[in-house]
Amino acid sequence: MKNLITSKRRDVLKTMAGLAAGVLFPKFLTAEQESVKPMDWADESINYNPHEHTWGMGVDIDKCIGCGRCSNACKIENDVPKEPFFFRTWVERYQVKENGETIIDCPNGAIDGFEKHPESEDVLRSFFVPKLCNHCEKPPCVQVCPVGATFQSADGVVLVDAEYCLGCRYCIQACPYGARFLHPVTKTAEKCTFCYHRIVRGEEPACVEACPTEARIFGELDQKASPLHRFKRMNHIGVLKPALNTEPKVFYAHLDMEVK
């Protein structure tokens, strides 16, 4: 009986302390609540454990036909502003001329594909390169974010918590790949999430699904049965700007030295 009373009293004290803390430090209380609550985009029935995955993407440059279906699908799927200044993914066209000069273009992120370039004469070789966030193993954007709004999830995906983002744009400056932009309406940093809302449900990112030539391969990096693992085994692989030591997790097959 005595024990019961003390434990009850202890509970009351705990509640009071909690309330006082809530009044004094409301942020800490809400932060604690948020951590238990499932994230907004994941519905509670989804059983996804980020610790069990390591996601990456393979891009086969030889397979890309520059149709831009990926850019388009991404904009629709992720509600990216349609204006030609905001892209989570885009496709670049490279035309290396006989004289060594390279013409690069990417009209409207290649959403409408490409037309013949006025200067494309004496072309030695030409190819398309889809670009997106590289979900670096050592992401400079995560390093510089002053409040930790940009973070690396346990599955290696680099995400932005819009509720925390101040819109200081330091991450945009720090990204060597131009993969980030400031959403013109929410005024927070935006980028490719590998369609996180889809991959937690076992689906593929929209760009991968939309690609008619299977130039983009999405999957697990650490599992031998994964198509991405096979892709890395069967091809000569390169990453963008390797000298910066960001360790990208988007791997390109048949990457040309012209691509920056």
Place this chain on the structure above:
Amino acid sequence: MIMEEIVQHLTPLLDEVTGYIFPNEIELHWGLLVVIYPYLTGLVAGAFILASLVKVFNVKELQPTYRLSLLTALAFIIIAPLPLLAHLGHPEKSFEIFLTPNVNSAMAMFGFVYAWYLMAVLLLELWFDFRKDLILMANESRGIKKWFYKTLSLFSKDISDKAVAFDHKAVRVITIIGIPSAFLLHGYVGFLFGSIKANPWWSSVLIPIVFLFSAIVSGVALVILLYMIITPLRNKIVDMICLDKLASYLFYIMIVDFSLEILDFIHRVYESEESIKILASLVQNRLFSSLVIMQVLIGMIIPLFTIAGVKTFKVPADLRKLLYFISAILVQVGIFSTRWNVVIGGQLFSKSFMGLTTYKMTFFGLEGLLVSIALLIMPFIILWMLIKILKPWRAEDAAVAAHSASQ
């Protein structure tokens, strides 16, 4: 509505692009406000270093500008964070930088560096330096004014020789701590840029040091200007020994600053890394007028030669004053251009190293020219108020009055 404005602002820029830039790079993210921020903190650090010459290195000739330098530093540091705050997409969340800082982020340290400098260095030094005056002013005033000065003196009363001697000692100790702190304040701002490996224009270990010396240059030049404007307004005569000394310090620090900038330039050209082509194109096309003309020629070479000329030839006092004044203005133009060339220049080339873009300044709006001009004027208004309240030349004026009365 917001979207329409942005589209209207960005669409014409598409035609200005030369070569290839990534599609997300058309919008330039750090504009005029972010140029003003390092300019202001540079003036703070520079003015403080100048003040410290008097207290730590015993440069007696500069005594007339000691309090002016300290108050200038305070006036400018109060405004310094405002441009940063105004450029945030969500200024209302800025306090998160204190509550949940990312310890790996250089920017997260901003609040702590700033608070340390403002609270532990500037305010404390000013309080010890003005304590006796505040008590005397409280004794001489009545009513609300009395209480105002009493509050400012934090209700201290002791003006015995022993207490005043302690004040002097405290000021000296704080200044000694203050010098590395001022270096930290502005060197840190340089580090914010210098540590971005994605950007070859910024990523340089020299940037924090160049920032620091250019800060001292701008701070000394500002105090020269203020001293030359305020002294006649107080019906006093400019102390030429002090002014010559200020100009000398300006000259020598400019030589160090210029040498560092040249070293940076030579180093880049000599190493000639992957980015050299696009950076050369940047300097020749987009930054020619602001870098070669404004920063180097007008802001550095002309004032350097002017002051060197004054030092070499016997120049009469009035002409000397004029030349110093003009040089100090040119130096301000030059240092502002330096900040511009770093901040804006670093965003005018694509990280693909294949193309250049442009920056279109707006006039209205939070990030426009109007707000920026207001932010540059505000420190002077604050300085005027500080001078009105703290009466930095009170003792000096009283001594002069007593002297003339006795005659």
